[in-house]
Amino acid sequence: MAPAGFASAATDRPHFIGIGGAGMSGIAKILALRGARVAGSDAKDSPTARALRDLGATVHIGHAAEHLAADATRVVVSSAIRADNPETARAAELGIPVVHRSDALAALLAGTRPAAVAGTHGKTTTTSMLAVGLTALGLDPSYVIGGDIDGLLSGARHGGGEIFVAEADESDRSFHKYAPEVAVVLNVELDHHATYASLEEMYAAYETFAAGIRPGGTLVVCADDPGARELAARVRGRAGLRVLAYGAAPDADVRVLGVLPRGQASEVTVALPEDLVGAEAGELAFTVSVPGRHYALNAVAALTAGAALGAPVRGLASALGTYRGVGRRLQPKGTAAGVAVLDTYAHHPTEMAADLEAVRGTAGDGRVLVVYQPHLFSRTRELGAEMGRALALADASVVLAVYPAREDPIPGVTSALVVDAARAAGADATAAPDGDAAVAAVAGMAKPGDLVLTMGAGDVTDLGPRILARLRDRESLES
Incomplete structure (x- = not known):
């Protein structure tokens, strides 16, 4: 019906x-x-x-x-x-x-066991991890993710199983349309300034999201994130709602005991409680095939959500090892002239810093060079200074003009806000008037062993292949 x-x-x-x-x-x-x-x-x-x-x-x-x-x-x-x-x-x-698209997605979720993943950062990665893991276990889930996993349209699947995994968007409050059995909140920070005037408004929106969880359902939160902890405190004790926390915090239900970097991967060790997984309780170590502590925490979020859905948790941990990343999340684009080029969707300062720290750990003695494109005038107005400070984690950065998406320009709001803040933090940052200039600048400064990261939620993603082509041309001329 x-x-x-x-x-x-x-x-x-x-x-x-x-x-x-x-x-x-x-x-x-x-x-x-x-x-x-x-x-x-x-x-x-x-x-x-x-x-x-x-x-x-x-x-x-x-x-x-x-x-x-x-x-x-x-x-x-x-x-x-x-x-x-x-x-x-x-x-x-x-x-x-x-x-609205959220109404269409809510209609797809009807008659299933939905798991909805929300948060200011990490939604696409965590949703795809959970989807990949459940699929590898043979549970045949359906899912809708805001990115491709391994090819065109691979971020959506029409499965025959009961579970439907969906990314839940808070940017316009559309996640209020869903009634999940399991809801995940990775973090809560102020963002989407055209929708939310304060952090308190965001907390209220997430409380409404949590209120939509089906009776007997579960809210999974990150114990290490202040915003997610605040949400858990506000809703804990609500009748018919189980709250599970994961993270390194001592009071986490699924406690992260360690994250050990291993090149482009991490080994994660967690302690699983008996009241969640029964006989599978105890320490568990598994591999996350993408670098960075924040991606390791995303994997633990997926593991906890899967356990709440009743999936065999140790099998799910092994299945999570088959995850190889999702489009635009530290996605390798290629190597030329000894320079590796990656692409990331990061556009909020917290995301930017996390991804820069992750690639710093894999760059060895090479430099990290960034081409960054601020996303939305409203976000740049409110967070431009923090974006600039995040770019100070790179060895050098080239900053494009603000990508407007759906917004009209705001007087006085330009990428100069980001560049000036980066320079004030001691960073080597320059502005580029367009993509051609950015490609020429970063390809000109890159040396063998360096890592170039194109960063932002707009069309900066198109520059990676152009940077590689420029590097190959340079290599050919020098040979």
Whole structure:
């Protein structure tokens, strides 16, 4: 039976505006695999759009009223879609419901055992770790993740099992739409300043998210994060809710005893309590195949959530070792002229610092060079100084103009806020007017043994291959 307001798969014809986006394409894929006649539009063609066409979806390039079929059952939008989009206007004329992507995802979760992963940082990584681990165990979960695991559209899967793993977005409060059996909150920090005016507003939003957990369900929180601990204190004792904490803190339920770096991986040792895992209690060591303590903690979050879902925890720990990363999370792009190039989605100062510390541990005697693109004018206004201080962890950085995404410019808010703060912290930071200048600058300074990291949530990700090409050209001329 279809959820209220949504057609059954056989008669469903959803239309996605921005269908190629990370948050939309996965939902479109699952609906297509369930038999819906999926259609949509995007600003430009892309490999993701072409992959959706291969699944039978109709994907238009550009936004125009005529792209919306008259028999569409609903139009799905994200918060990035502006109110004056011609397809939403056409939907209003035709009387076709317009729903947020979170409503579409909530409909997919109906009738399953949902696990929803939230937090200011680490959602995509932790969601993908849990999804990969449960899949490797043969539990056949469905999942929707805001990034690709090992290829186009691999961040979404239509499985036959009961469990559905979903990344829960707090940026626009859309995570309030879900009713998970297990909810994970990795951390709580002030972000998304166009939505939240204070940290207290964020706590209230996370409390509402926790209130949506099904009776008898579990909230998993990081005992090492002050914001997550505060949330746990606020909701602990609520009837029908179990709260589990993980981390190095002495009062953690799943306690991290150690994280040992091993090159591009880490060995993690945890203590498992009997009241959570029964006979599997005791110390457990397992491998996380990505570097950095924060990624190790994400793996422990996935392990704890899996245990709360009833998965065999020692088997899940071994299965987590099959995780090889997710797109744009310290993703290797290649090596040229002895220089390794990686790409990361980090755009909040805490994420930036964590990733820079992780790559510093793998760079050896080489330098860490960063091409950074601030994301959103509102975030840069509030956190630009902290972004600059985070860049001081690099040996040198090149800073691009602010990536606006859905926002209009704010007077006086430019990447100079980041560059000036980085220099004030003693960092070697320069501004680049465009991608061409950034590529030339970082390729010109990189030496054998160095590591280049493209960083940010915008189109800075496109620069990695261009930097590698420039390095190969240089190497060819020098040989």
